[in-house]
Amino acid sequence: MIFNRIKRQHWINLLGAAVLFSASATFANGPVGEHVNHLSDNIENYTEEVNWLNTKVEEMIIRYLNGGVEEAKPEQLVEYWEEVKFHSAIETNYVPVYASIWQGLFGIKGAIEDKAPIEEVRKQQLFLQQSLWQALGAVKLAAQYQDKGLTDHVTITQANPTNSLETLDAIKNRLDRVVAKYAEKLPKEAVSLVHDIYLNLFEGVEGELISLDANLVEDMEKDFNVVLPQAIAKADNIDQVRDVVNTMKGKIDDAHSLLSQSAEKRKDVF
Missing domain, CATH: 1.20.1420 (A middle domain of Talin 1)
Structure with a gap:
């Protein structure tokens, strides 16, 4: 069983x-x-x-x-x-x-x-x-x-998320690519991808998240700018980098729940 x-x-x-x-x-x-x-x-x-x-x-x-x-x-x-x-x-x-x-x-x-x-x-x-x-x-x-037509064809550019929840999902997916780049022995590309995720995705939702949990946002900012880049630079193996990414994903899930709950409350108001 x-x-x-x-x-x-x-x-x-x-x-x-x-x-x-x-x-x-x-x-x-x-x-x-x-x-x-x-x-x-x-x-x-x-x-x-x-x-x-x-x-x-x-x-x-x-x-x-x-x-x-x-x-x-x-x-x-x-x-x-x-x-x-x-x-x-x-x-x-x-x-x-x-x-x-x-x-x-x-x-x-x-x-x-x-x-x-x-x-x-x-x-x-x-x-x-x-x-x-x-x-x-x-x-x-x-x-x-x-x-069955349930997945998109691969296109020339990455599709931009249309809302905050989609943005958080995109962040998790691209963090997996960070691990992949590290696995490919491309640490500079991995760090560059981390910075890109932070600047082009996370910064777009942090304003909304700050009003819900400022400490969580501060913690995630540290992860993107300090913890993960340092792990990529100093880790002895891929498992150490993956552990950091998995911890970050847990925080992203927390952020996702906060935003979902906030959206439901707004629906109840209207």
Whole structure:
């Protein structure tokens, strides 16, 4: 029973993530392909690519066992990932697991380069495999929603939120991209994205929030301008950055509740 509940909640989480079809035209591996607007037509190809990636990783580990770091060529891992179309399919649909894939790639790469025991390399390999299959599941769900017209096509620019509640949702989504940029070993881009989120999104709602909870606003301002940038600069691993982001998301949820309650009260007045 407990397992079934956990499994069901896992797919509920994926389902919620799948409908967050973000809209940025350029990603880590260059311009997004038109294939992301026709996910169902490409599921078979994405599945083949995931199998291909897992095979290339296994071959690399075997080379590591037989000939060491030089024979393994761990630097090729990132090239493999950026080569496949699935790269942009998952980046446009489920950013949290996109960051986990990068974490797995660099986990394997780092373990091999550090000449770690094979048990550690296999541990990182398992994490990457789980992330890839989870990502494929999210893309399959997104394809179903896309076929029903319930998700938008990827457009040239990001859609601007139309109200404060949408803005808070957008902030949470883009904070996931901060984690992804850190996972990609792009800390400067991650910090730049944090500043962009603060200036172009959070500042648009903080005036409304101050009247409801000034201390919460002050706390969140510190997170955006001090805590998260410092975590990106000083963290030893992605989990430390993700922990800060998750804490910030909790505060954003609190802000969302405050704004929702405020809106309901205004409705009652009129």
